[in-house]
Structures are given as C-alpha cells and as structure tokens.
Amino acid sequence: MATKININGTFEDCENSLNAFQSAVGGYIEAVRLNSGWIMYVNDEGRLKNLPENDFATLIAGQSICGNVVLLTTKETKRSK
Secondary structure, eight states: OEEEEOTTSOEEEEOSSHHHHHHHHTSOEEEEEOTTSOEEEEETTTTTTTOOBOHHHHHHHTSOOBSOEEEEOHHHHHHTO
C-alpha cells in the first residue's frame, strides 16, 4: 500500500495502481525520485494549476512540491511493477 500525503498534512493509504495515483494527485502523475530510493508521485501540472504547496512533501523531497502526493517506499515500488 502506498501513502497519500495531503496538502493539509494528513496521510491516507493509497492502492498501488496508476488510476489510484492519478486520482490521489488529481491528474496525470510525474515521478520524483528521492535520495532514499523512494518515489514520490506528484501532479505533473501542479505548478501550472497553482496547487498549494505541500509542506511535508516539500520537506521530504528537498524541493517545492505542489498538491497532494503519493509516496512509495523501495519495497512498494518493486510491488507496483
């Protein structure tokens, strides 16, 4: 199970599927690879749509992240292939 990180700082379980990821972020996804080997899926037009900054996701990624995101650990990434 992946983890959705909402812009309000809350967390939710998220199914490991493309449709679930797109629904969670509100559009097409873009992968942000983190130094830990984890992957964060973000809305690929988050900045263009002026989505609010996700403070927790920004802290994890080390760069500005807008909108809700889905976070997959290394183990979950292997399961989603």
